Each structure stands twice: as structure tokens, then as C-alpha cells.
Amino acid sequence: MKNRSWAFLAGGLLVALLLAGVVSNYASSHPDGLDSSLLKGCTVDADDNIVGGSCPAQQARDHELADSPLADYAVRGVQNSFVSTGLSGVLGVLVTFAIGAGGFWLLRRRGTTPTDGAAPTPTATGDDATVPMPTDGDAAASRAGTAS
Numbered sequence: 001m002k003n004r005s006w007a008f009l010a011g012g013l014l015v016a017l018l019l020a021g022v023v024s025n026y027a028s029s030h031p032d033g034l035d036s037s038l039l040k041g042c043t044v045d046a047d048d049n050i051v052g053g054s055c056p057a058q059q060a061r062d063h064e065l066a067d068s069p070l071a072d073y074a075v076r077g078v079q080n081s082f083v084s085t086g087l088s089g090v091l092g093v094l095v096t097f098a099i100g101a102g103g104f105w106l107l108r109r110r111g112t113t114p115t116d117g118a119a120p121t122p123t124a125t126g127d128d129a130t131v132p133m134p135t136d137g138d139a140a141a142s143r144a145g146t147a148s
Helices: 003-021 033-038 081-107 136-147
Strands: 042-044 050-053 123-125 130-132
Touching (some): 003 081
Antiparallel strands (some): 042 050, 123 130
């Protein structure tokens, strides 16, 4: 890979890490589109707790992974919420980058270079078998033999 490609890749990773680690802490704390649509018909207080009405959000349950180490955009065990959210974002970027890089590594083009150092012989497929194609030297020898 060329140096420019590595620089572009490193720059993109750095920007993603900065956005996930720092800017994510300034995201809105209000519900997004799905959450707000599920709250239609309910009355909520300042902490977004349902205090009355009827809406689909009242049937919501915790996810099976709600107690996982990275649940709720935070790292469990880190007391500072700014650091916890930033660290969660950074870990998410690194895991996503590792999965993507691994996928591209598995799908990369592999050259077909011979291992013994000899150039591969081109072949033509006949009806019965694979026949070596004549090279320029063979064609010249063939012409010289038929000229006499």
C-alpha cells in the first residue's frame, strides 16, 4: 500500500476517534426519532420518565444485553460520564475498524506469482487436453523449419 493510502487511512481513523471520543459527549440527550415516536400519546417529565397517558413505550423492556460492559453508550465501571461515553465511542470505532480491516484483508487480491522464480507458461485449452501455447521463440523456429 502506498504512503498516501496509509496517510489517508490513518487520518480517517484519527478523525473517527476524535469524533467518537470527544464530540459524542455533546450529542443531544433528548430521544431520537424512534424513541420520540414511541412516546406519542404519553406524558413525560423532565427526565423523560412516563408519568401518564398511553403509548407503545410503556411496554418496553430492557434488552438482554442491558448489563453488558458497553451498554447505554458507556463503559461500566468508569465513574466519570464524560470519560465513560468517550471511551465507549473509541472502543466502538476500534472494533469496527478492526472488523473492516480484517474483512478487507481476507478479500484482498492475491497475485499469482510462481514460487520457483520461473515465469508461468501460457496455455491454450484444446478439446482433449491443455496444450502449451507457442512462445515467440517457438514460432520463429517453426517458421524457419517450414521455410526450407
